[in-house]
Amino acid sequence: MTEVTISGTGCITCLGNSPEDLLAAALSGQHGLSTDPHLGLTLGYTNESLIPSLRSAINNHPYGRSLFPNGISEDIRTMPLVYLYSCLLAAMKQAQWDHIPKDTGVIFATTTGYVPYWEDDLVAFQAGKISEQDFTVSFQDHPLSRPLDPLFQGRHIDGPLRIVTSACAAGTQALALAHQWIALGKVQRCIVAGTELLSTLTIRGFNSLSLISKNPCAPFDQNRDGINLSEAAGLIILERADLAKTKIASLSGGGMSLDSYDMTSPDPSGHGIVRAIEAALKNASIPAKTIDWIHTHGTGSQANDIAEAAAMSHIFGSVTPPVSSTKGLHGHALAVSGIIETILCIEAMNHKTILGTLNHQQADEKIKACIQKENLAFDVRRILKTTLGFGGVNAAIVLTHGLGTN
Amino acid sequence: MVLLTQQKKSIFVAAVGTAKRNECIDMDRDPSFRKATLPMMMAWQALNKALKSVTTEARSDDENRANRKDWGLVFGTSHGELEVTKDFLVTLATKGLARPILFQNSLHHSTLGFISLKLGISGPGITVSNHFFSGEDAISAAIDLIEGGHCDVAVTVAVDTLVHGLEAALGQYYPGGQIEGEGAGCLILANAAGLKRLGAKPLAAFDRISINHQAGIGKPKDGHIEVSSDYDADGLEKIAHYLQEAKTLQTLSLKKPDGTSATIQWRHSSKERESAPC
Numbered sequence: 001m002t003e004v005t006i007s008g009t010g011c012i013t014c015l016g017n018s019p020e021d022l023l024a025a026a027l028s029g030q031h032g033l034s035t036d037p038h039l040g041l042t043l044g045y046t047n048e049s050l051i052p053s054l055r056s057a058i059n060n061h062p063y064g065r066s067l068f069p070n071g072i073s074e075d076i077r078t079m080p081l082v083y084l085y086s087c088l089l090a091a092m093k094q095a096q097w098d099h100i101p102k103d104t105g106v107i108f109a110t111t112t113g114y115v116p117y118w119e120d121d122l123v124a125f126q127a128g129k130i131s132e133q134d135f136t137v138s139f140q141d142h143p144l145s146r147p148l149d150p151l152f153q154g155r156h157i158d159g160p161l162r163i164v165t166s167a168c169a170a171g172t173q174a175l176a177l178a179h180q181w182i183a184l185g186k187v188q189r190c191i192v193a194g195t196e197l198l199s200t201l202t203i204r205g206f207n208s209l210s211l212i213s214k215n216p217c218a219p220f221d222q223n224r225d226g227i228n229l230s231e232a233a234g235l236i237i238l239e240r241a242d243l244a245k246t247k248i249a250s251l252s253g254g255g256m257s258l259d260s261y262d263m264t265s266p267d268p269s270g271h272g273i274v275r276a277i278e279a280a281l282k283n284a285s286i287p288a289k290t291i292d293w294i295h296t297h298g299t300g301s302q303a304n305d306i307a308e309a310a311a312m313s314h315i316f317g318s319v320t321p322p323v324s325s326t327k328g329l330h331g332h333a334l335a336v337s338g339i340i341e342t343i344l345c346i347e348a349m350n351h352k353t354i355l356g357t358l359n360h361q362q363a364d365e366k367i368k369a370c371i372q373k374e375n376l377a378f379d380v381r382r383i384l385k386t387t388l389g390f391g392g393v394n395a396a397i398v399l400t401h402g403l404g405t406n
Numbered sequence: 407m408v409l410l411t412q413q414k415k416s417i418f419v420a421a422v423g424t425a426k427r428n429e430c431i432d433m434d435r436d437p438s439f440r441k442a443t444l445p446m447m448m449a450w451q452a453l454n455k456a457l458k459s460v461t462t463e464a465r466s467d468d469e470n471r472a473n474r475k476d477w478g479l480v481f482g483t484s485h486g487e488l489e490v491t492k493d494f495l496v497t498l499a500t501k502g503l504a505r506p507i508l509f510q511n512s513l514h515h516s517t518l519g520f521i522s523l524k525l526g527i528s529g530p531g532i533t534v535s536n537h538f539f540s541g542e543d544a545i546s547a548a549i550d551l552i553e554g555g556h557c558d559v560a561v562t563v564a565v566d567t568l569v570h571g572l573e574a575a576l577g578q579y580y581p582g583g584q585i586e587g588e589g590a591g592c593l594i595l596a597n598a599a600g601l602k603r604l605g606a607k608p609l610a611a612f613d614r615i616s617i618n619h620q621a622g623i624g625k626p627k628d629g630h631i632e633v634s635s636d637y638d639a640d641g642l643e644k645i646a647h648y649l650q651e652a653k654t655l656q657t658l659s660l661k662k663p664d665g666t667s668a669t670i671q672w673r674h675s676s677k678e679r680e681s682a683p684c
Binding site: 111115119122123126127132135136139140142143144145158159160161162163164165166167170173177180181184186200201204205206207208209255256257258259260261262263264272275279283389390391392393 | 485513
């Protein structure tokens with residue numbers, strides 16, 4: 001099968017605004033979460049004060065100017081654009097691209113898109129406080145594909161575009177699909193990206209399900225009491241191995257499944273996740289025993305952690321490879337979580353480190369998998385990355401070590 | 407011109423179904439639909455019609471669920487669950503009440519979760535939302551799942567619904583004050599092995615789906631029809647309709663409200679049916 005190389009990454013998160021920042025924070029055990037004084041919930045916000053400098057950097061970059069001939073305006077609605085294209089330019093630099101090559105596709109992952117920019121106006125319009133015309137303007141960015149318009153309308157991309165919005169599994173699904181596109185020759189290269197901003201809808205919605213913790217989350221811990229929502233943008237460039245100028249890792253395969261169990265809770269037996277992992281291992285043509293580290297979805301919710309740990313025990317038996325979650329560092333960025341965590345996995349693998357599970361003290365007695373508490377020096381060759389989402393959707397990918405330059 | 411998919415091996419359309427809002431009246435009398443949204447009900451109606459033409463569906467519920475266990479499922483929508491999102495936000499603002507059922511139903515992906523539960527589909531599942539191309543992209547994603555060896559059968563559904571009071575906002579991309587429509591379509595796609603399992607004769611085989619980001623789609627030829635899009639995710643419903651109604655049609659060009667277009671080509675002949683594996 002065609003080898004798929006990861007050649008560039010970029011990210012903006014509550015933990016840091018580059019892959020190197022993410023790793024540095026993870027190695028020092030410094031999290032990016034904060035407690036919202038009004039809601040009393042612990043969440044992960046990006047640093048909005050950076051937007052003017054990020055926007056200026058895009059507007060002054062040679063390729064940024066070709067993407068935005070008139071520059072990105074100072075309108076606050078540009079936040080997803082600024083985040084996405086900052087990540088793109090950073091990843092392109094790492095991949096040694098001065099433009100997007102021919103035969104490149106894009107897979108974009110998000111669940112909320114521009115919701116934070118129109119949700120208040122929707123309520124105001126319903127209450128008769130703003131006009132239909134004003135609401136229509138506010139609602140213009142409702143299509144989830146809107147942040148990609150500069151790429152496609154400006155003809156900077158000649159490959160296919162897919163917007164994946166399969167709840168929190170979307171980012172990992174996007175990576176699995178990108179692997180397939182390249183492996184089967186549909187495209188030669190693929191950009192996988194996503195943005196997710198915190199909104200009233202997501203914060204109050206998850207809180208209505210009693211899922212958000214007041215404290216930084218403690219995945220797989222006996223005292224865990226919920227998740228920390230966060231916002232982020234992330235972008236990964238994948239290329240057919242023989243075409244890539246830079247090689248920071250390989251994406252070896254991916255798999256997907258549905259639980260068909262419940263609209264919000266995963267199947268506690270973990271059988272759905274097991275099928276996604278088995279599909280990913282089969283797709284990557286590798287046996288389970290070659291996995292060095294399992295980076296889980298590990299949200300810190302009661303149901304997620306039981307199901308995921310059960311799946312790991314089912315696949316790997318009584319002695320699993322180190323199982324960890326980094327949600328205690330950067331929170332849960334919904335659709336983008338799979339992209340951000342893949343970037344962090346690659347950074348850690350190239351630093352010969354298995355990242356531990358921040359805030360984990362004592363495993364839940366129902367969890368038999370080997371939870372990695374502390375960071376561990378280890379020459380990681382293969383990582384299994386899993387993600388779960390509402391609607392019983394599961395995705396898994398296999399990452400392989402492969403630092404170097406072609 | 408962007409090529410969404412071009413088949414090397416045949417991907418067959420085993421069954422099709424379409425549905426409109428008026429077919430969902432009183433569906434919530436059925437307890438299993440009491441918490442369902444309109445897109446879920448419309449998706450179910452379209453899907454149910456398609457399933458009726460699959461002969462292996464004539465068994466007991468348990469047998470049917472077991473049979474569908476490794477099917478794939480793809481859902482396409484542009485607007486998603488906007489009505490429920492509106493209800494959640496307005497209830498929160500006016501009554502200070504965040505209703506969990508409204509939130510869990512507010513995701514674009516909620517309909518896929520609902521169908522998966524109802525039918526017992528537990529193979530790969532993807533929700534896509536690609537504005538005017540949401541229907542076409544759903545088909546392309548389903549073909550990807552089959553070609554990638556993730557499943558032999560993929561149920562593909564696309565739905566968009568209007569939201570009372572938001573017609574102007576939703577229709578802002580449509581020219582000349584045209585009001586956006588709504589509807590649901592379903593295609594059950596399969597490779598040769600999947601067709602055999604379904605006991606179905608194929609209606610057609612897909613050749614290629616392409617998207618043109620430039621205006622203008624050329625002159626219609628024989629076996630080629632050009633129609634205008636009337637709601638964002640209607641590509642799938644249009645294909646389902648013409649596969650049933652226009653037996654000689656082989657190319658559909660769907661003109662989008664912003665001047666872009668999608669071109670879908672298939673083989674649709676008695677020869678295709680005769681050469682099918684079952």
